[in-house]
Amino acid sequence: MKNQKITISISIFILFVTFSFGQSANKDSLEKRHNEMMAIIMKQPKVPIKTIGILVYDGYNTLDAMGPYHTLAEIMGAKTFFVAKQKGMVKNQRGLQTKIDTSFSEVKNLDILVIPGGAMETFMQTKDTATLNWIKAIDKTTAYTTSVCTGSWILGATGLLKGKNATSNWYRADEMMTFYGANFKDERWVKDGKYWTSAGVTAGIDMSLAIIDDLMGKQYTEGVMLDLEYNPKPPYDAGTPKKAEPIVADMMKEMYDMLLLPLIDAEKKNAATQKPSVFSQWPALDEFHKVMSATFHPSEEGNLSPLKKNAEDLSAKAKLLNQSAIPLNFQKNGMKELLTKLEMESAVLAKMVTGKNTDEVLKNAISALHNRFHEIIGKCSE
Structure with missing residues (x-):
């Protein structure tokens, strides 16, 4: 983070020197512009953000975690890190292993918590009492509690989304958010108080940029977008079930149903036999x-x-x-x-x-x- 700040400062200095030798503007106007640039870079967030924790577990979706990790790390002065139930190697959904140096027991508070999603392994996390209890404890300290994709299932399983507006991965999104007591909103990302949820996978980057905008404002956010060169241009406008060809949308839904529907149905059956709220x-x-x-x-x-x-x-x-x-x-x-x-x-x-x-x-x-x-x-x- 310190190196990043130095790099940006040097870039601004070079830009300043270029203007000094290549432009005819007077010294005062150049100094004013330089100060304006530095004010953008050094701007403080509206609330202090010192720690950003990305929860990971075996089976998490890579971009669900890495997208927000890379984006939110652009907040100057904040420490961004991964945290898991236990230290050691954690495999993502594709088998890529990452060494995690921070465990639940070492994290007592966070300013921003990010919960990524996945598939079957994510559903299993909704039944992991230790994980759910840790999230609820950390939530008492956060300025932002967030989820990406089906990470909202985990967040929903804690009870923290009850009565809240929320979104999720498109797969049975309304059904799953309703199951957890949330009000589903078909949006790229949704904010309800300090609870932020995003749609699937890539939407976590959009949500993270929106959080930076909420904290730092337009110019700082534009700087982050330029640093990421965030300017998506996919070959087809087909990233939601409504936009994709019907046969493709049906194919993907059936594929997910084969993996997840038996688990979802069993969970609903179990919930129906439990004591009403x-x-x-x-x-x-x-x-x-x-x-x-x-x-x-x-x-x-x-x-x-x-x-x-x-x-x-x-x-x-x-x-x-x-x-x-x-x-x-x-x-x-x-x-x-x-x-x-x-x-x-x-x-x-x-x-x-x-x-x-x-x-x-x-x-x-x-x-x-x-x-x-x-x-x-x-x-x-x-």
């Missing part, structure tokens, strides 16, 4: 949860616009929740008191939004309300 048993709680999710998570990043927009709706949903019939298996001691507190605190928050309160005060208030909501969820699980 709290939200499916208590619709009024689910309605409050949807608004809370759309309000609280953006506020974590400092975006209070959803809070200011949704505060009245949040208060109304809390009132309806308190008036709703509590399902028999959730009629626990103290439940009604928690619901009443939630209603009162939601009403207070709605009034605070219309008053002269600072963003910091509002952020603390929605965080406290979110904690109260999770007290209710915890009570349901007792």
